[in-house]
Amino acid sequence: EVQLVQSGAEVKKAGESLKISCKGSGYSFTSYWIGWVRQMPGKGLEWMGLIYSRDSDTRYSPSFQGQVTISVDKSISTAYLHWSSLKASDTAMYYCARRGTTSYYFDYWGQGTLVTVSS
Amino acid sequence: SFELTQPPSVSVSPGQTASITCSGDKLGDRYACWYQQRPGQSPVLVIYQDSERPSGIPERFSGSNSGNTATLTISGTQAMDEADYYCQAWDSSTYVVFGGGTKLTVL
Numbered sequence: 001e002v003q004l005v006q007s008g009a010e011v012k013k014a015g016e017s018l019k020i021s022c023k024g025s026g027y028s029f030t031s032y033w034i035g036w037v038r039q040m041p042g043k044g045l046e047w048m049g050l051i052y053s054r055d056s057d058t059r060y061s062p063s064f065q066g067q068v069t070i071s072v073d074k075s076i077s078t079a080y081l082h083w084s085s086l087k088a089s090d091t092a093m094y095y096c097a098r099r100g101t102t103s104y105y106f107d108y109w110g111q112g113t114l115v116t117v118s119s
Numbered sequence: 120s121f122e123l124t125q126p127p128s129v130s131v132s133p134g135q136t137a138s139i140t141c142s143g144d145k146l147g148d149r150y151a152c153w154y155q156q157r158p159g160q161s162p163v164l165v166i167y168q169d170s171e172r173p174s175g176i177p178e179r180f181s182g183s184n185s186g187n188t189a190t191l192t193i194s195g196t197q198a199m200d201e202a203d204y205y206c207q208a209w210d211s212s213t214y215v216v217f218g219g220g221t222k223l224t225v226l
């Protein structure tokens with residue numbers, strides 16, 4: 001069974017750093033891209049970026065380029081989303097998702113990580 | 120930049136057919152997909168590559184894509200189909216684009 005299991009909820013202060021994780025199992029991790037998606041409270045889905053698990057080739061949405069860093073540790077089948085300096089506006093639910101093999105769609109999603117940043 | 124536009128809300132009576140549209144410039148020239156998101160849950164892929172259904176998705180969900188509009192159709196809508204629905208497509212410069220979402224109400 002394909003699973004993406006994300007790290008738990010985080011409560012941080014503005015200016016702090018944070019790295020959240022997404023561990024894949026039940027499939028060949030290095031054969032797929034992993035994407036990150038933001039959902040602010042009461043709002044829609046926003047694509048942040050994609051990383052190819054085999055070679056760490058990364059693509060960012062122009063809206064998030066320079067704001068976050070996406071990485072992967074294929075030895076433990078885990079992708080990461082990192083902030084060096086959080087802002088209150090980063091408060092949101094963050095999802096990781098596996099990109100399908102034949103096109104740009106996401107066929108499996110993690111359970112989400114809620115990040116709350118206080119100012 | 121490439122954008123996808125959805126109606127904010129759609130209402131349907133139980134057992135009837137719901138249609139949710141997604142508009143974008145020459146959207147029919149690229150693949151579209153659809154996600155269902157129930158309150159408090161992660162999104163679920165219900166249609167990919169315009170009209171393909173993933174394993175486990177009921178046959179009442181179907182999709183089409185032509186011209187500037189992709190459409191998600193739910194036949195025989197059930198109360199459990201009440202959710203937010205998002206379209207998504209690929210763009211050569213921004214890679215992944217989501218529509219703003221449509222709240223489907225079954226009443």
